[in-house]
Amino acid sequence: MERSDRRQKTGRGEQILSILAKSIRKIIQEDEPDFRKLQEIRLRTGQPVRVIYSNRERVLPSETAPHMVTKEEMRETMDYISHYSLYAFENELKQGFLTIEGGHRVGVAGKVIMEEEKVKNIQYISSVNIRISHEVIGCADNLLPYITKNKQVCHTLIISPPCCGKTTLIRDLIRQISDGNQYVKGCSVGVVDERSELGGCYLGIAQNHLGSRTDILDCCPKAEGMIMLIRSMAPQVIAVDEIGSREDIHAVEYAMQCGCKLIASVHGLDMEEAKNKPVLGELIRRRMFERYVVLGNGEHPGVIRGIYDERGSVLCRE
Numbered sequence: 001m002e003r004s005d006r007r008q009k010t011g012r013g014e015q016i017l018s019i020l021a022k023s024i025r026k027i028i029q030e031d032e033p034d035f036r037k038l039q040e041i042r043l044r045t046g047q048p049v050r051v052i053y054s055n056r057e058r059v060l061p062s063e064t065a066p067h068m069v070t071k072e073e074m075r076e077t078m079d080y081i082s083h084y085s086l087y088a089f090e091n092e093l094k095q096g097f098l099t100i101e102g103g104h105r106v107g108v109a110g111k112v113i114m115e116e117e118k119v120k121n122i123q124y125i126s127s128v129n130i131r132i133s134h135e136v137i138g139c140a141d142n143l144l145p146y147i148t149k150n151k152q153v154c155h156t157l158i159i160s161p162p163c164c165g166k167t168t169l170i171r172d173l174i175r176q177i178s179d180g181n182q183y184v185k186g187c188s189v190g191v192v193d194e195r196s197e198l199g200g201c202y203l204g205i206a207q208n209h210l211g212s213r214t215d216i217l218d219c220c221p222k223a224e225g226m227i228m229l230i231r232s233m234a235p236q237v238i239a240v241d242e243i244g245s246r247e248d249i250h251a252v253e254y255a256m257q258c259g260c261k262l263i264a265s266v267h268g269l270d271m272e273e274a275k276n277k278p279v280l281g282e283l284i285r286r287r288m289f290e291r292y293v294v295l296g297n298g299e300h301p302g303v304i305r306g307i308y309d310e311r312g313s314v315l316c317r318e
Contacts, residue, residue, distance in 0.1 A: 015102040021076035103133040103200015103207035140172040154290035169302035178211020190235030192225030223247035
């Protein structure tokens with residue numbers, strides 16, 4: 001194993017294990033996990049501990065003798081995650097997740113507290129989904145030649161079902177566009193990281209490598225963030241993950257009209273599904289995006305099923 005891989009494996013393992021209740025931590029350690037392949041740890045009160053390795057679910061310690069998560073273990077885990085102060089994470093909790101050191105995202109479910117028809121907080125947490133952040137340096141290598149022209153980035157929309165590596169792919173695209181290489185001239189990139197998944201910021205500092213010319217707005221709504229970046233940081237490229245609302249789409253259009261190149265993603269199975277989405281479909285019909293990248297499930301993140309130009313013509317297909 002390379003020395004850098006060993007450090008990364010150890011660091012990621014320590015970050016994850018440190019937030020688990022001691023009894024669950026012991027179960028995970030005894031399983032001797034390879035944290036490079038571990039994707040999720042799911043805890044549900046009264047249900048077995050489940051982990052996902054390389055898209056395959058397992059029950060720990062075993063299917064025949066599962067460990068059932070207790071209320072005390074769930075409370076202890078949340079104490080470690082929040083440093084014994086859930087109140088301090090209220091703004092993050094109302095979005096349904098927290099981000100911990102290393103950029104790992106912890107999704108939560110429980111009793112939702114409403115205020116003025118908006119989610120204020122989540123209490124009595126009964127489910128935790130720890131999604132391990134994985135950087136795959138170079139996973140965008142094969143994509144860059146198709147989404148650049150004359151060393152400039154094309155407006156690109158990545159269409160992907162959940163858990164197909166789109167965030168990992170966008171993260172590596174940002175890094176390469178920011179630093180520059182044989183396909184693209186290094187340029188300033190503005191990232192609106194609403195869910196703290198791209199940069200994986202912890203206490204304001206990005207835990208993932210997003211390049212030397214990248215500015216990040218962490219935990220900021222996408223629509224507001226894109227406009228803020230244009231006004232304050234003058235980015236040449238803006239990158240956002242999971243656009244969907246009417247406000248998001250209008251902000252994307254505004255950014256395009258201001259001369260910024262866009263790298264964005266949306267949930268979907270294929271081009272046809274993306275075309276049928278409200279508002280976004282209109283941008284596609286107007287050929288606002290120059291490239292479309294469709295992802296699918298595979299052995300590694302960011303498996304490309306097809307790349308299309310603004311007219312929908314196939315540039316590359318698996």
